[in-house]
Amino acid sequence: MNNEPIGIFDSGVGGLTVLKELRRILPYEDIIYLGDTARVPYGIRSPETVTRYSFECTEFLLSKKIKLLVVACNTVSAISLKEIQKKVSIPVVGVIEPGARAAVDSTKNGKIGIIGTEATIKSSAYFKAIKAISEDLEVFGLACPLFVPLVEEGWTNGIIVRLIVEEYLKSMLEIAVDTLVLGCTHYPLLKGVIQDVMKDVSLVDSAIETAKVVRKVLEEQGVNSNEQGVRGQGRLKFYVTDSTDKFVSIGERFLQSKIEDIEKINLGR
Amino acid sequence: MNNEPIGIFDSGVGGLTVLKELRRILPYEDIIYLGDTARVPYGIRSPETVTRYSFECTEFLLSKKIKLLVVACNTVSAISLKEIQKKVSIPVVGVIEPGARAAVDSTKNGKIGIIGTEATIKSSAYFKAIKAISEDLEVFGLACPLFVPLVEEGWTNGIIVRLIVEEYLKSMLEIAVDTLVLGCTHYPLLKGVIQDVMKDVSLVDSAIETAKVVRKVLEEQGVNSNEQGVRGQGRLKFYVTDSTDKFVSIGERFLQSKIEDIEKINLGR
Structure with a gap:
């Protein structure tokens, strides 16, 4: 049992569909979402650049002491997933x-x-x-x-x-x-x-299938939250690399709920 | 009179509509087009980043000894035109x-x-x-x-x-x-x-209005090509910062003619 948060990142708002499903089937988990909105879209960048960006996202989330990492970006999952898995010791799930x-x-x-x-x-x-x-x-x-x-x-x-x-x-x-x-x-x-x-x-x-795999991995490894129902719903925290306004207005449509605890950070140079 | 090329840059293919009009009203001029396709779109980046990218595009084209620079990108024209004009000694026209x-x-x-x-x-x-x-x-x-x-x-x-x-x-x-x-x-x-x-x-x-201004500036400064009709149509040379394939297939629709002499280059790191 482990109350550390799940970390999830995407190049932008898209990964919020994965977050929404995670939230639905794992309501008691704390989740940290990172959208690298200053460098979206990843899909048009070279594989080397995509890998560099995704390492930077991974390192940021690891610094928040996450117990599992979800790569909620098809481009990164296609290009860099294996390299991220090699680099870190926690479970990493792609889409x-x-x-x-x-x-x-x-x-x-x-x-x-x-x-x-x-x-x-x-x-x-x-x-x-x-x-x-x-x-x-x-x-x-x-x-x-x-x-x-x-x-x-x-x-x-x-x-x-x-x-x-x-x-x-x-x-x-x-x-x-x-x-x-x-x-x-x-x-x-x-x-x-x-x-x-x-x-x-x-x-x-x-998004639904990825959330199911996350639940299965948490159960297998015995690291799901031990406070189910005790402290209520898990906390959601959002980080973005560009202005929060646009992320919130588009993101709330994706999530179909409010985005409140959000902060702008810098990644890379 | 001056046979040096006109330089024109954009973050991607969009500036080709300006190139098309330049070509139509100034058919004897050599023109060099730079599309910074690896870093498109500029519109979502911070003003500092847009200015840095546009300086890099400007420096590349200056190294090709251009006589006039066209900034065929609305974002750069809005944010960085004055700074580019301060930095260089040739005429710079925005859109x-x-x-x-x-x-x-x-x-x-x-x-x-x-x-x-x-x-x-x-x-x-x-x-x-x-x-x-x-x-x-x-x-x-x-x-x-x-x-x-x-x-x-x-x-x-x-x-x-x-x-x-x-x-x-x-x-x-x-x-x-x-x-x-x-x-x-x-x-x-x-x-x-x-x-x-x-x-x-x-x-x-x-695009049409910008091309007219370019013709006017060349005439005023007396730097239009002196070989009108003598050596035939001016040469077109294209540089892009990402793969040439997609640029050519989309670009030919913009230009309504073939894109032949094209080369991939690196800008920035």
Whole structure:
């Protein structure tokens, strides 16, 4: 038993979908969230730069004495997860492996679609993770570059969103995947519209799957909070590397609750 | 008379709309374009960082012995133009002042709309530039965050684009501006749809206005190319700080011609 906080970082607000799920299934844990908003987006940077940035995020959270680290960023999970795991002694959970495993469990016709940012799709990280579990499955990747700006603008339903989702996903309908992985932490906010368009397809929400893995690891290692219900809900603390205003206004839509205890810090130079 | 090249830089591909207009009205000039694609977008960085990056771009182009520098980036023009002008001895032309002046010349009812990225609108750079020319005009700024990703995705017409443009610009129609400044170098690619939606409104294209100012400065200083027609069209040379592939595929849509002579360089560390 261990009351130290869980640490979680992302390049921006996207990882808040993971935080939301963690909070839902592990309400008594203290959680520290770091959004490296001054250097977002990571997806367009070189692998060396992404690794350097993610080490800086990791070191900051380690200085807060966390017991487990969640890498809630698809780009970092795809590029730097193994290097972070080598570097630290606490458990580190990424977002790709949990989503890949849930997709393998879900598919019946053996055709899995992956949607994500250009960087995530180009990295083939989900493709490799799924193939590593089962060689026989067919995996189809598709970048949907407009989904992130749509979500950040707060447009998550209505006719415009519906048309954009239809435009992107028509190829997935043609291929007839029976499982679609939301391979970007922003995409759960579009889940309603995506499910409407992909009627009989199972959607895999990486945020939900990642939270489940975190719960399992805490239980296995016996490091979950020992004060369940005694001291009430766990505390949430937020750090960002750029102005807090924009993070709060967009972030509260992601989290569907208030962001109160937030602080701006500097990372790198 | 002077056959040295014109230098032009932007954080990414957007400045190519300015290059296209320069090329159209000054076909015999050699032009060097620098896109700092490894560090795009500048609009979300602090003013100190934007200034540092823009000095690095300026120094690189000066090392190529340019005779005039075009800052084809709204963010840099808003934040760092004066500091760049202080630092160098050649003429430096930004994109904001030319657009502001054209808007003042165009308006009849005294109501001018400015559309741009969040960073440009927040900087109030167009507002200040217009007010400096005429105190009496009313200026209305509006950020349209989805326009840049739309253009980069290559979606510049069709029903989806039309609906998005209508959604953003309905406030401008209500205010009844008679002049609308396209205050972002990406927006000229949406000009057709924007004009359809804003029927009787004059659109000011900063790219066109900036190119006109460049021609005027070259003429005034007597440094335009002396080989008009003798050696044929001027040469175009491109430098980028990240992979050339994506720049070429998106850039050719901006330029509506081939991008051939392109090289990747490193700026900063």
